[in-house]
Amino acid sequence: MTAYILRRLWQMLPTMAGVVVLVFVLFNWVGGDPTYLLAGKMADARAIANIRAQLGLDAPWYVQLGIFVKQIATFDFGNAWATGEPVSHIIATRLGPSLTVLVPLTVLETAIGIALALAVAFVRGSLTDRLVMVACTVGMSISILVYIIVFQYGLAYRLGLFPVQGWGEHFTENLLRYAPLPILIGLAVSVAPTLRLFRSFVLDEVGQDYVRTARAKGLPERRIVWVHVLRNAAIPIITYVMANLPALLIGAFLLERFFGIPGIGREVILAVERSDFPVIKAVTVYVAAATMVFNLLADLMYQAVDPRVQLA
Amino acid sequence: MTAPGLHHPAVSPGLWTLAWRRLRADRVAMAALGVVCLFLLAVVLSATGLVAADWEDEVAVNYAPPTFVGRDPALAALAQPPAPAPPNAFDPLAGDLAVLKARLARQGQAHHAARRATLPFGADKWGHDVVRKTIKGGQTSIVVGLVAAFVAVALGTLFGALSGFYGGRVDDFFNWFYSVFTAIPSILMILTVAAVLQTRGVATIVLILGLTGWTGPYRLIRAEYIKHKAREYVLAADAIGASSRRKMFVHIFPNVSHVALVQVSILVVGFIKAEVILSFLGFGVPVGVVSWGSMLNEAQNELILGKWWQLTAAATAMALLVTAFSLFADALRDALDPKLK
Numbered sequence: 001m002t003a004y005i006l007r008r009l010w011q012m013l014p015t016m017a018g019v020v021v022l023v024f025v026l027f028n029w030v031g032g033d034p035t036y037l038l039a040g041k042m043a044d045a046r047a048i049a050n051i052r053a054q055l056g057l058d059a060p061w062y063v064q065l066g067i068f069v070k071q072i073a074t075f076d077f078g079n080a081w082a083t084g085e086p087v088s089h090i091i092a093t094r095l096g097p098s099l100t101v102l103v104p105l106t107v108l109e110t111a112i113g114i115a116l117a118l119a120v121a122f123v124r125g126s127l128t129d130r131l132v133m134v135a136c137t138v139g140m141s142i143s144i145l146v147y148i149i150v151f152q153y154g155l156a157y158r159l160g161l162f163p164v165q166g167w168g169e170h171f172t173e174n175l176l177r178y179a180p181l182p183i184l185i186g187l188a189v190s191v192a193p194t195l196r197l198f199r200s201f202v203l204d205e206v207g208q209d210y211v212r213t214a215r216a217k218g219l220p221e222r223r224i225v226w227v228h229v230l231r232n233a234a235i236p237i238i239t240y241v242m243a244n245l246p247a248l249l250i251g252a253f254l255l256e257r258f259f260g261i262p263g264i265g266r267e268v269i270l271a272v273e274r275s276d277f278p279v280i281k282a283v284t285v286y287v288a289a290a291t292m293v294f295n296l297l298a299d300l301m302y303q304a305v306d307p308r309v310q311l312a
Numbered sequence: 313m314t315a316p317g318l319h320h321p322a323v324s325p326g327l328w329t330l331a332w333r334r335l336r337a338d339r340v341a342m343a344a345l346g347v348v349c350l351f352l353l354a355v356v357l358s359a360t361g362l363v364a365a366d367w368e369d370e371v372a373v374n375y376a377p378p379t380f381v382g383r384d385p386a387l388a389a390l391a392q393p394p395a396p397a398p399p400n401a402f403d404p405l406a407g408d409l410a411v412l413k414a415r416l417a418r419q420g421q422a423h424h425a426a427r428r429a430t431l432p433f434g435a436d437k438w439g440h441d442v443v444r445k446t447i448k449g450g451q452t453s454i455v456v457g458l459v460a461a462f463v464a465v466a467l468g469t470l471f472g473a474l475s476g477f478y479g480g481r482v483d484d485f486f487n488w489f490y491s492v493f494t495a496i497p498s499i500l501m502i503l504t505v506a507a508v509l510q511t512r513g514v515a516t517i518v519l520i521l522g523l524t525g526w527t528g529p530y531r532l533i534r535a536e537y538i539k540h541k542a543r544e545y546v547l548a549a550d551a552i553g554a555s556s557r558r559k560m561f562v563h564i565f566p567n568v569s570h571v572a573l574v575q576v577s578i579l580v581v582g583f584i585k586a587e588v589i590l591s592f593l594g595f596g597v598p599v600g601v602v603s604w605g606s607m608l609n610e611a612q613n614e615l616i617l618g619k620w621w622q623l624t625a626a627a628t629a630m631a632l633l634v635t636a637f638s639l640f641a642d643a644l645r646d647a648l649d650p651k652l653k
Contacts, residue, residue, distance in 0.1 A: 018492030026508045137642075141581075141634035143588050145608050146627040153615050247497030254589065268500070269593060272507040280507050288495040 012292045019288040024068050027277050038081060077282040082274040087282045098263030101179050102248050105186040109194055110241050117198035118225050139192035148258050151185045165260040182255040201233045234305050242298035246290040334647040341643030347636035358451040367444035372428040375619050376435035383429040434621035445602055446625045452603035456517050457584035461576045463522030468529025469572050473560045476537025493527050506595040517596050521583045529575040536568040570648040577641035581634055604630050
């Protein structure tokens with residue numbers, strides 16, 4: 001087990017190196033020279049040279065790449081250009097609000113997705129099944145922007161059921177007062193694609209021999225679906241949920257932006273608007289690392305769920 | 313090859329003929345195809361200037377409501393030409409203004425008189441016709457989605473062909489490249505490239521989406537090439553001395569092109585959604601170009617004033633197209649790859 005984990009971590013190195021080089025190339029060559037942006041409108045040659053020296057831009061490219069690698073390894077990306085706040089502090093403080101929305105959202109989404117998928121698979125092929133699938137396709141076709149605008153306007157602004165936007169100091173206040181509407185919208189957007197996907201996972205299982213055997217020995221259909229099928233369908237479900245977690249951190253940026261939640265996603269949008277490269281670089285590299293680690297965790301969880309899986 | 317005099321066997325239907333037959337039997341797919349074709353027709357008409365070329369004309373009063381809602385009494389007053397301002401003896405520009413007004417009158421530009429109080433589906437902040445604006449915005453969004461999907465699939469096909477056909481080190485390299493791109497979530501990748509490129513423009517969005525979206529097609533096309541390169545027809549092509557390039561793109565590609573086509577249809581849907589979000593955030597189309605995303609951006613503020621029609625128009629048009637396109641893409645996949653069902 002330890003050997004397996006070590007080897008997987010070792011295999012991540014080339015990919016991680018690729019991510020670092022990609023980000024480096026994007027920001028240092030494609031992105032152009034940020035000096036003039038930083039120096040402002042009334043810059044003289046000395047100020048520009050000074051900024052270049054500070055950023056290491058006057059050094060050859062391999063030295064710059066070295067600086068970047070050192071920044072990643074030491075979690076020290078310097079200060080954000082727009083606000084002067086240390087980038088590591090930005091990431092550390094924005095993670096909490098993001099997770100306050102994302103953890104309940106993911107748990108609810110997965111639970112509802114599984115329950116609905118099993119219920120729909122129970123009546124597979126019927127008119128209900130087909131209507132639900134068509135409803136899912138239509139629901140997925142409406143832009144997430146429309147969901148947010150309409151829900152925020154209808155439920156918060158007109159009906160006053162939720163605060164229109166905002167974020168407080170205390171965790172419980174945030175979770176119970178400010179997070180419910182974003183979570184509700186997140187659910188409205190994500191249940192349709194999740195249900196469609198989970199339904200296909202479940203349908204892959206219901207045709208298997210063990211289901212027929214379970215039926216033959218007289219188990220009630222409910223027990224077959226909720227116990228036997230669910231355990232087997234859990235493997236692809238775990239992959240999907242785990243692999244999507246890091247992406248969700250960014251994916252909720254629209255929710256965070258509309259509701260004024262000071263999370264990672266909103267920070268990325270702000271950074272793109274302000275051309276605040278250190279923040280984007282840091283988030284990109286760390287999210288990529290998180291994605292790889294979560295993929296490994298998903299593989300480790302397989303074994304816990306399914307003893308047949310051999311991690312070699 | 314048939315000897316003369318023998319009865320010619322009926323030509324057996326090919327992949328595309330069979331797929332088309334299966335597709336035709338699917339009523340939902342045909343209805344969806346009809347809707348998609350209507351949208352594409354609107355794009356062509358709008359691109360050639362036959363329709364909606366004049367969307368920027370201020371044809372109605374600001375926020376003119378839809379005809380079926382009825383005129384807004386508060387706004388109807390604006391429909392009347394404004395009363396001329398009382399002459400100001402001290403106006404230093406009076407002479408110049410008189411000349412300009414006379415010129416306008418000669419050109420027949422009775423600008424204010426023509427403004428209408430209602431329109432079939434209302435007007436936006438400046439009095440643009442929402443229907444025409446939606447058509448014009450659809451042109452931007454659909455063209456971006458289609459072109460970006462073709463760019464992404466072309467890249468994915470090229471990489472997948474090289475990777476699957478040559479194998480070995482080439483395959484290792486592209487696999488590494490693939491793992492790098494998939495390690496970064498696509499939306500973050502899109503935002504990162506948007507931050508780096510700085511310039512806003514339709515070509516930029518196409519580039520961003522195309523350069524970040526090739527991974528899905530790559531994986532599938534690579535698998536197809538690995539499967540096909542050992543087939544007999546490729547070995548036969550090899551035996552008559554066909555070059556690698558010819559084998560890859562003349563012999564194998566037609567046999568895997570259906571996979572590429574299905575990928576295009578799937579990506580178009582995702583890219584239209586992505587373009588709308590990018591333009592909404594202001595990282596997409598430049599100022600002065602209208603897309604469904606920029607319409608939603610305006611509509612967000614209008615909704616608070618109770619002007620719901622622009623939001624409804626853009627959202628409905630987009631939902632209709634994306635629903636039809638997704639249903640069609642699903643049917644196309646089933647029709648071209650019946651095993652997958």
